[in-house]
Amino acid sequence: MTTEKLTSPPKAMSRISGYIYVSDGSRLKGAKVACGETETRTLADGYFVLDALVPGDLDVTANLQGFKPESKTISLHEGEEINLDFHLSKAKGTAGIHGYVYDAKSKKTVGKGGSIIIVLPISNKYGSIDKDGYYEFTNLPAGTYKILTSIQGYADNNATLKVNDAETKEHNFFCKTQNIEEPPWG
Amino acid sequence: MDRREFVKAVGAASVASFALGDLIKLSGVKASAVEATSEKWDKYRVGQRTPSICPYCAGGCGLIVTTLGGELVEIEGDPIHPINRGALCSKAAATFQLVSSDRRVLYPMKRTNPNKGKDEDPGWEQITWDEAYQLIGEKVKDALEDYPYKHGDDYYYNGKDNPISWLGSSYWNNEECYLGRKLISLLGSNNVEHQARKCHASTVAALASTFGFGAMTNHIVDAKNSKCFLIVSNPAESHTMEFKWVRAAIEDGAKVIVLDPRFNRTGSQAHIYARYRSGGEAAIFLGLIRYVLYEHPERIDEKFLEERTNAPYTIDGTGPLMDWKTNPDSVFSKLKALVDDYDPEEVEKISGIKEADFEQIAETFSSIKPGNIYYSMGTTQHTNATQTIRAQAILQLILGNMGKPGGGVNALRGISNVQGSTDMNLLSHLIMGYRAPPKTVDEIRRYQKWKNSDAETRGGYSGGATYTPPDKSTEQYDLRHFPTWNALEYHWGLYVGTWPGNDPDNEPVVCDLPVGLGNPIVQLFRAVKDGTIKVMICNGENPAVSVANANLVRDALSSEHLFLVVDELFETETAHYADILLPGTTQVERDGSITNTGRWIQWRWKAVDPPGECKPELTYLTELYQKIRATLKSAGIKLPSEKYEDDNTGVDVKKTIGTEEIQNDPEAAWPSRFGDSAEGVYKEAGAKSIQVGGVTLPQSAANVIYKNIYDLDLRPDLDGILAKRRDPNPVDLEDAEYGYYKNWAVSWMVNQRILYQKDESKKGVDYFFTWFAISPDKWLGYDKAAIFSKPLQKPGKADTNPLKHGMPLHNEPLESPDSALASKYPSMWDSRFKVGSPDEDLIGTPDDYPHVLTTFRLAEHMQAGAMTRNLPWLVETHPSMFVEMSPELAQDIGVSAGDDVLVKSARKPDGIKVKAMVTDRMQPITVNGKTVHEVAMPWHWGFKGISTGPSANEVTIDAVDVSANIPETKACLVKVEKA
Known part of the structure; x- marks a missing residue:
């Protein structure tokens, strides 16, 4: 006599979807939403879908540079779809970046204004260069930042800097002059 | 009659519908087709005729659109039009298919696939226009949240670092281009470009x-x-x-x-x-x-x-x-x-x-x-x-x-309104009528003094410090640009100057026009990649195919941080990367003027309503502006003059012209102080004389090049819209002899038909400028x-x-096939005078890439193929991408006609695969004693549409002319080999 060995049917996949908002009600584009090894990014309207999830107690995390990450734990059952929204707030930190901008050839500070730009996913941070060529960013969350210079008469320069909490890092730029030929006007 | 002949005959018939009966006899088609054709003939006979202008090249050929009960019946050449006299090329003859295509985008859509790439399905989902506007407003607001409006004590937005950008369109009417420039300027950005940067x-x-x-x-x-x-x-x-x-x-x-x-x-x-x-x-x-x-x-x-x-x-x-x-x-x-x-x-x-x-x-x-x-x-x-x-x-x-x-x-010029769109300065270095935006605060301080010198008509500060030019060069510069800034202040509801205005050297600058030149097209996409651009609104332009080094553009469009809005007729290669895709309209679905390559400003009338939820572009622009403005204001993001008022209690930034007080109020000035219609915007751009507060504005037309194209005294029957003139009769013997057609539409400047002709009959501006x-x-x-x-x-x-x-010399292309020539005539781009692009490792050498590539156009296709590759009639005539090569080169590399070959360049080392067209049209050429093989590819193809294929611009080089920032699309080095 033989008996059939019974096997359990595979668990039906489940999904989590929802929106990610920021404090003023805007919806966040490009935020990473992860659940275990499954991850996705939000659409322009803040919507995300995590598909084909194995049911169980799951940790879901949403984060984007410049915002405090948020995690939620949910119980997801077989074939279930759960709506899960996140409300992220802007991250504030204690790190800083500062320095001087120099003319690469003369080694003198560039004292004629211009901007320093920290590139962030949604809204860049902008700092001005004062008459002494000095720039400063404060209250940055720990992280890695791409920084660009934008100064009339000079080629754009860039750097990637990592700062930890409470760390203030100095970075000086040495910018080459760039004579942009202005097109004559028609 | 075979299929090809039949297609040609159908095309010809659309030009002269009275020949429909002849067509039936010629084609020998079956009875059902005869009946269908007769039905069309019956509608055509009683239909309404509406004049229009072809949407394709910049020839400005006239069309007659026949409709019946709102249904499009026929599009054919306008027999009285002085340029084409009823004839049409193949593209124009296929305009009927363009308007009636079932491939058109019919409603706004949003992307549901967060991943962007050539092989990623966007997963379009229909949304409402309001949802689209809401999202766009939100993203613009988010991007501008921390954008500085104050620099020291001065209030202005920097035009180059602004994270909002605008592309297109040379296919749009003048009025729409004008409002596009106005809109992006009101957001404080000069990151605006369009097709003209790449062509002329x-x-x-x-x-x-x-x-x-x-x-x-x-x-x-x-x-x-x-x-x-x-x-x-x-x-x-x-x-x-x-x-x-x-x-x-x-x-x-x-x-x-x-x-x-x-x-x-x-x-x-x-x-x-x-x-x-x-x-x-x-x-x-x-x-x-x-x-x-x-x-x-x-x-x-x-x-x-x-x-x-x-x-x-x-x-x-x-x-x-x-x-x-x-x-x-x-x-x-x-x-x-x-x-x-x-x-x-x-x-x-x-x-x-x-x-x-x-x-x-x-x-x-x-x-x-x-x-x-x-x-x-x-x-x-x-x-x-x-x-x-x-x-x-x-x-x-x-x-x-x-x-x-x-x-x-x-x-x-290449596109139907590229002259007009250029005139309206959808360009990063110009603001209107080929006048530059303010570039420095010193210029703005001089401008305030210039206003003070005639405070009553210019809205200056009466009794304030007046203008003294430091030298002739500066004087000529100022006299060229200041009147246009003054006109824009009025027409756009802005303030430009210092406040309160009596001491311009020491007061704060308050300037609502963006200050500083923006990024031209090649640099613009690098700025997208860098992350400084967050929002791109792209209308009627397909940079994923049309910009040199197209894969860099596609990488940029795939950037996670970029919010891309595209307004188009079809889902183009660029639209494939969009977050929001909006349905555009064709030229027969809205009113407006366009300017052909010969500077003729012609009106095209609306003939049919747009299908689905497509909106006329003027309506789209107005609704978009209103939504963005409302969203920004509620977040405290405003014009610099408004921020100055917010920061200085009790200050009301305004000016007085004559007896009238003019507030800084862009909403009151949108879309035009002449009204909401295309005619209203036309009048603003080209007014002859505007009285405000009892005085005449120093420059009435917002666009000085277009001055006097609105003249109510001359043609009250046309409400002063001279572009609507349709009289093909010469006005005098000289007109008859030389073909001026002075009463047909209007040309700039002031209806001068041949620029610089001193003794032209009924001349306009006739001197070198x-x-x-x-x-x-x-x-x-x-x-x-x-x-x-x-x-x-x-x-x-x-x-x-x-x-x-200060005078021309020869310089080699950046990728020259001959190193001796490259040394003797160094490229204007090389390291001694490098400006921006491209990156060093993307430059090829003759050893690796021995063939010279040039690109060209086909009669049957248009530019980046966004329209024509979606039309069966035109796709049938040229269905696939190819590279032309000489029989000698084909023999050298061992290919025959129709073989697959790879065209490789330093930008695309693995090459694009295309068919070899082996033809005597191409021949080897001797350059500096050396045999050089030239090859040529049409640049119309991309990965969307009925006919798809690799894009020629995947291999071309985006090194730019230092004086014009135009890419070197016409000459680069490639290697062609059998696939």
């Missing part, structure tokens, strides 16, 4: 600095007056109805010389055809100048040079010299010395045109007058294009071929064309750089 930016730079206006000097019909043509283009295919008038001249005995790397349809009509190496254009024209100056000085129009150019002066403005023809210090003599090296032998080495052929070309063109130069991308899309076009212009000045019927330097001072203290006055160009002189440059001399 070098024309604007070259002709503006030589003549004053950067546009076609004569016009299309005027070609019939020419006695000799020098064509460096392919108008028989790309501007078919323009070539009709070249044919008229040929029938009247005119001679045609065609120079082209390919023996094309235009070449087949030439009396003299010469093949040359793409990249050798400057040497050819410098050689022609040399031929006249040294071999046939009797052909120089000395009177013209003496009276109407700066030839008799020194380069610092001393003169006119009595002995200018022999005095070594004269501009004339310096030019002569500069071109001495370009004898026929040298021209052959550089360009590949044999000495004997070159001499025949030079002899023919210089001996027959009036001579006409027709050119387009073959000249404009190079790193030295501005200089080459200057050489063309100087040649025509020397020969006295300027300012007369049949002469001229005639830029054949080179407005810059030749030295800080010397301005030669108007009507002096510039052989030596002060703005294009940078004395510190190397001898081999034409910018040192």
Whole structure:
């Protein structure tokens, strides 16, 4: 006599979807939403879908540079779809970046204004260069930042800097002059 | 009759529907088709006729749209239109399919796939217009959240660092382009570009600095007056109805010389055809100048040079010299010395045109007058294009071929309203009418003083510090730009100046126009990649196919941080990367004016309602602006003048003109103070005289180039809209002889049909407009064309750089096939005068990439293929991408016609796979004693549409002309090998 060995049917996949908002009600584009090894990014309207999830107690995390990450734990059952929204707030930190901008050839500070730009996913941070060529960013969350210079008469320069909490890092730029030929006007 | 003949006959029938009966007999089609055709004929007979203008090339051909009960019945040529007289090219004949296509985008959609890439399905989901506007407003607000409006004590937005960008469109009407420029300016950004940057930016730079206006000097019909043509283009295919008038001249005995790397349809009509190496254009024209100056000085129009150019002066403005023809210090003599090296032998080495052929070309063109130069991308899309076009212009000045019927330097512009969109300055370095935006706070302080000098009419501070120009150069600059800023202040509801205005040197600057030039197209996409641009609103443009080094553009469009909005007729390659896709309308679905390559501003009337949820672009612009503005204001993001008021309690920034107080209120001025319609915006752009508070504005037209195109006194029956004039009758004998058509539409400036023609009947602005001072203290006055160009002189440059001399030289393309030539004539782009792009490791060498690639257009397809590759009639005529090569090259690499080949470049090392078209149209050429194989690809293809294929611009190079920022799409090095 033989008996059939019974096997359990595979668990039906489940999904989590929802929106990610920021404090003023805007919806966040490009935020990473992860659940275990499954991850996705939000659409322009803040919507995300995590598909084909194995049911169980799951940790879901949403984060984007410049915002405090948020995690939620949910119980997801077989074939279930759960709506899960996140409300992220802007991250504030204690790190800083500062320095001087120099003319690469003369080694003198560039004292004629211009901007320093920290590139962030949604809204860049902008700092001005004062008459002494000095720039400063404060209250940055720990992280890695791409920084660009934008100064009339000079080629754009860039750097990637990592700062930890409470760390203030100095970075000086040495910018080459760039004579942009202005097109004559028609 | 086979299928191909039938398709052609159908196309012909759409031009002349009275031939429908003949078509039925010819085709032998079955009864059901006969009945369907009869039904169409019945509708056509009783339908309503509405005039329009073709949406394709910049010829400006007239269409008649027949509708019945709101249904489109037929589109055919307008028989009374002076340019095409009822005829149409294949693209125009297929316009019916464009309007009625079931492939059109019909409603707004959002992307549901967060991943972007060529192989990623966007997962479009329909949304409402309100949802789309809400999302766009939100993203603009988010991007501008921390964007500084204050710099020290001064209030303004920096135009270059602004994270909002705008692209397009040369397919839009003038009024829509005007509002597009207005909208992006009101967001504080000069990151605005469109198709013109990639096609004729070098024309604007070259002709503006030589003549004053950067546009076609004569016009299309005027070609019939020419006695000799020098064509460096392919108008028989790309501007078919323009070539009709070249044919008229040929029938009247005119001679045609065609120079082209390919023996094309235009070449087949030439009396003299010469093949040359793409990249050798400057040497050819410098050689022609040399031929006249040294071999046939009797052909120089000395009177013209003496009276109407700066030839008799020194380069610092001393003169006119009595002995200018022999005095070594004269501009004339310096030019002569500069071109001495370009004898026929040298021209052959550089360009590949044999000495004997070159001499025949030079002899023919210089001996027959009036001579006409027709050119387009073959000249404009190079790193030295501005200089080459200057050489063309100087040649025509020397020969006295300027300012007369049949002469001229005639830029054949590519898209139906690219002239208009350029005039409306959807460009990063201009704001309106070819006037620059404010670039520094010092300029704004001078502007406030200028306003104070006539406070009553300019809205200045009565009794405040007035304007004294520091020198002639600055004075000419200010007088050129300030009146337009003043007009925009009024028309856009802005404030530009210092506050309160009586002490401009020490008060805060308050400026609602963006300050500083923005990023031109190549740099713009690098800024997207860098992350400084967060939002791109792209309308009626397909940069994923049309910009050189297209894969860099596609990478940029795939950026996670970029919010991309696309407004289009079809899902194009660029739309494939969008977050929001909006449904655009065709030209027959809305009213507005467009400007053809000959500067004719013509009206096109709405004939049918747009399908689905498509909105006329004017409506889209207004709703978009209103939503963005409301969203920004609620977040405290406002105009700099409004922020100044917020920061300074009790201050109300405003001005008084005459007796009227004008608030800074852009909403009140949107879309126009003349009303909501296209006519209203037209009037604002081109007003003749506006009274405010009892005084006449110093510049009434928002766009000075368009002044007086709105003239209520002249044509009250048309509500003053001169673009609506449709009288093809000549106004006098001169008009009849030369084909001005002065009562048809209106041309700029002030209906001058041939620019610089002094004695044109019923003339408008008739003088050379080179407005810059030749030295800080010397301005030669108007009507002096510039052989030596002060703005294009940078004395510190190397001898081999034409910018040192202020006059043209030859320079090799950045990727030259000959290293000796590259050393002797270094590219204007190379490391000694590098500006921006491209990245060093994307530059190829002849050892790795021995073949020269040029690109070209087909008659049956349009630009990046966004429209034509979605139309079955046109796809049938040219269904797939290919590369043309000579039989010799095919043999060298072991391919036969129809084989798959790889075309590789430093930008695309693994190459694009296309079909080999082996043809005698292409031949090897000898460059500096070495055999060079040229290959050619059409650039219409991409991965969307009925017909798909790789894009030629995946391999082209985006090195730019330093004076115009136009990419060198026409010449790069590739390697073609069997796949």
